[in-house]
Amino acid sequence: MIHPQVQQALDAMSTRTIQNVFLVACGGSSALMYPSKYLLDREAKSIASDLYSSNEFIHRNPATIGAHSLVILCSHSGNTPETVEAAKFARSKGALTVSLTHEPTSPLAEASEHVITYSYGPEAPAFETNYSIMYQLVVGLLSIKEENEKFHQLLHSLQSLQAVYDRAKSQFAERAKAFAAAHKDEKLIYTMASGANFGVAYSFAICILMEMQWIHSHAIHAGEYFHGPFEILDKNVPIILLLGLDETRPLEERALQFSKQYGEKLTVLDATEFDLSGVDEGLRGYIAPLVLNTVLRQFANELAEARNHPLSTRRYMWKVPY
Amino acid sequence: MIHPQVQQALDAMSTRTIQNVFLVACGGSSALMYPSKYLLDREAKSIASDLYSSNEFIHRNPATIGAHSLVILCSHSGNTPETVEAAKFARSKGALTVSLTHEPTSPLAEASEHVITYSYGPEAPAFETNYSIMYQLVVGLLSIKEENEKFHQLLHSLQSLQAVYDRAKSQFAERAKAFAAAHKDEKLIYTMASGANFGVAYSFAICILMEMQWIHSHAIHAGEYFHGPFEILDKNVPIILLLGLDETRPLEERALQFSKQYGEKLTVLDATEFDLSGVDEGLRGYIAPLVLNTVLRQFANELAEARNHPLSTRRYMWKVPY
Structure with a gap:
């Protein structure tokens, strides 16, 4: 196996x-x-x-x-x-x-x-x-x-992962399109998460948004948010917030509460919505970021489509010396 | 002592x-x-x-x-x-x-x-x-x-730190004013560093720019820069790049070379300019971030002044429940 x-x-x-x-x-x-x-x-x-x-x-x-x-x-x-x-x-x-x-x-x-x-x-x-x-x-x-x-x-649990991915992708397909339509003209989009999910937020910020879409970004740690970054929030600041299933979820939930109150461009991906059948209960916190990452890739695909800026577009990477 | x-x-x-x-x-x-x-x-x-x-x-x-x-x-x-x-x-x-x-x-x-x-x-x-x-x-x-x-x-070495700070502050006073004048209307300013200096870049991004000035920011790691973030760079993107004296300086120098070639709003703080008399040669890599941080505080003061946005201004911190 x-x-x-x-x-x-x-x-x-x-x-x-x-x-x-x-x-x-x-x-x-x-x-x-x-x-x-x-x-x-x-x-x-x-x-x-x-x-x-x-x-x-x-x-x-x-x-x-x-x-x-x-x-x-x-x-x-x-x-x-x-x-x-x-x-x-x-x-x-x-x-x-x-x-x-x-x-x-x-x-x-x-x-x-x-x-x-x-x-x-x-x-x-x-x-x-x-x-x-x-x-x-x-x-x-x-x-x-x-x-x-x-x-x-x-x-x-990992043997069940493909089926989890397939279900999550079809579950979030419409939301990915709606996200793309709503965000296609944004110049900056923050991402936010904590714990096991922070790397997924980081990857979306630096690889998808900055590298592949030339959209300004920064992966904010959901705990650090309240010690500086949250002061940037107003009704015009778009944030993608990930809610996972690991032990740091209270940090992400706190960031959600605040961001809902003072922001109006919040996109939430909540792993409690995933059907994780086949994944051991005690491992779901570890598996959630993998599913969040898969769903976010659809958001990236739809965003690239809506902006007519393919994910493969580069101006420097592999093109000039660095 | x-x-x-x-x-x-x-x-x-x-x-x-x-x-x-x-x-x-x-x-x-x-x-x-x-x-x-x-x-x-x-x-x-x-x-x-x-x-x-x-x-x-x-x-x-x-x-x-x-x-x-x-x-x-x-x-x-x-x-x-x-x-x-x-x-x-x-x-x-x-x-x-x-x-x-x-x-x-x-x-x-x-x-x-x-x-x-x-x-x-x-x-x-x-x-x-x-x-x-x-x-x-x-x-x-x-x-x-x-x-x-x-x-x-x-x-x-730490006993000599105050004198180092005092010299560096007067050395960079004019540049702090020039930075503020050039950047007072910017909506976003990135910071960048590696190694011992990364925390200083992080602090300036989240505490000074985002929290105290409501300017979008993100502390980019100078090594990670070439694996995503650098694609955001064009002639209109402001970056503050720190060059320290520690072993990761080659990463910061590489980021400098690239950013000079493709950007036009680059602010460089180079620790080789500091007079570190009294600081042991073998410890200068560790001491440089402390001096960079002190100098950057002047940049913050001047920026706040030029923007008429005091560093003490907050809309949420200590003012609303969170």
């Missing part, structure tokens, strides 16, 4: 002492690791973890990287120079390197000891996609090292 | 095993802890660290909090409800709690085992202010637990 390349990586972990985990990638590939950091924080009794953008990781050079470190990296193309360098750097420190990529013969795959090729695209089964693989790796690690008992429930 | 309350906190640390450190606060008080996280990452050989907004910390409830944890908290008024709760939560887990505040009889001071009252305002000696106290605490910890040899150099 488990991906054979994930099993190989877990086998490698089981032969070593692992004291800390570094989650290392750039942009969207980094954002998809945030839920795993949340999970590690909540579940890991003795293994420390940190998440860094690849070049920050290399130059920051944390003193605890070494032979007892696991470094998980991700690059879709496997070509991101900073992430390839980070893999080499981690290996030079003696760390165990496990990379996720869509390209099995890429530079990242070559630079890493263990490679997991994930599936991608509208036809890819959710179980084999990047978010699912990340959870298989980190919960697998905790199963091996700390006797965490959630691994089998997790695998079982 | 060391603050007696800092010494008391260090004495308390020396009687206990400390396996991990949590840096817990909200908004600007959280931002001022980012350099300490950077320092801990680079210097701590065995002590793990994490930084969380207070309510995220409580609800995330990391599994590693316990009797071997040190939790450092900060609230200027000592009244921030989430941070007071976080202190109580940390104590309930058996952690050692040390709080920074300007108000020695505040709820946070009462809720914490050890309290350090820092100085504040234009007359406050830099050595006794919040950033300096944070470094005294974390380097003091590493001195006690890991025989880190930088503690005495640090104390010596």
Whole structure:
């Protein structure tokens, strides 16, 4: 049932002492690791973890990287120079390197000891996609090292993920269109979330809005909101607020209450609306961001369509030297 | 020479095993802890660290909090409800709690085992202010637990900080005025930095621009810039870019090169211009963000003046329930 390349990586972990985990990638590939950091924080009794953008990781050079470190990296193309360098750097420190990529013969795959090729695209089964693989790796690690008992429930839950995605997408299809129609002329749209969901808000802000739509944005942490950012709110400021199912939901609910009272351009995606049949009750907080991310991708598609600005449009990325 | 309350906190640390450190606060008080996280990452050989907004910390409830944890908290008024709760939560887990505040009889001071009252305002000696106290605490910890040899150099360097601040402020006074004149009509200003300096960019974005000036903002990480945010750049997008002296400076320099080429509203604060006499060579990367922050405060003052929008203006904070 488990991906054979994930099993190989877990086998490698089981032969070593692992004291800390570094989650290392750039942009969207980094954002998809945030839920795993949340999970590690909540579940890991003795293994420390940190998440860094690849070049920050290399130059920051944390003193605890070494032979007892696991470094998980991700690059879709496997070509991101900073992430390839980070893999080499981690290996030079003696760390165990496990990379996720869509390209099995890429530079990242070559630079890493263990490679997991994930599936991608509208036809890819959710179980084999990047978010699912990340959870298989980190919960697998905790199963091996700390006797965490959630691994089998997790695998079982992830097997139901495709059906969850399909239901959520059809449930939110009309709302995605309505969002696009209402926001097509906006110059700035904030996103907001906390806990396991913050990475999804971050990804939508920097990859979808800023990169692919040239719309100003900023992923606001729902707890930090009340210590600065909320002063920007008025009736004309659009915010996309995510409400997940994890333990930080009260932070998101507080942000909702305030934003409803003083704002008029609020878009709420609430994970309590999802039909999560097949997903273990105790894991729903961890799974919600994956579903929120899938639904938000429809919002992105519809926005691009309504603005006549395809998601593939770039002016600098892959086009000019940087 | 060391603050007696800092010494008391260090004495308390020396009687206990400390396996991990949590840096817990909200908004600007959280931002001022980012350099300490950077320092801990680079210097701590065995002590793990994490930084969380207070309510995220409580609800995330990391599994590693316990009797071997040190939790450092900060609230200027000592009244921030989430941070007071976080202190109580940390104590309930058996952690050692040390709080920074300007108000020695505040709820946070009462809720914490050890309290350090820092100085504040234009007359406050830099050595006794919040950033300096944070470094005294974390380097003091590493001195006690890991025989880190930088503690005495640090104390010596921090004694020179006031003179560094004074020189930097007069050096940048004219540029602060010019910045304000050029940006007074902007609706959005991004900030950018990496490494030890990122918290300063974050603080300026969420506390100064969004909270105190109602200007849209977002602190972009200089490494992440090239994986999404840079696509927003054109000749009309204002960015404040910080260049520090720490090991991640190459990330900030790369962002500078690109932004100079494709943008026309770039404001650069480069720490190589500071006269850091009295600050140990090996500590200048850690000290630079403190000086950048001081200089940026002048930019804030001038911007508020030019816009006729005092930094004390609020529409929600302390005025309505939230």
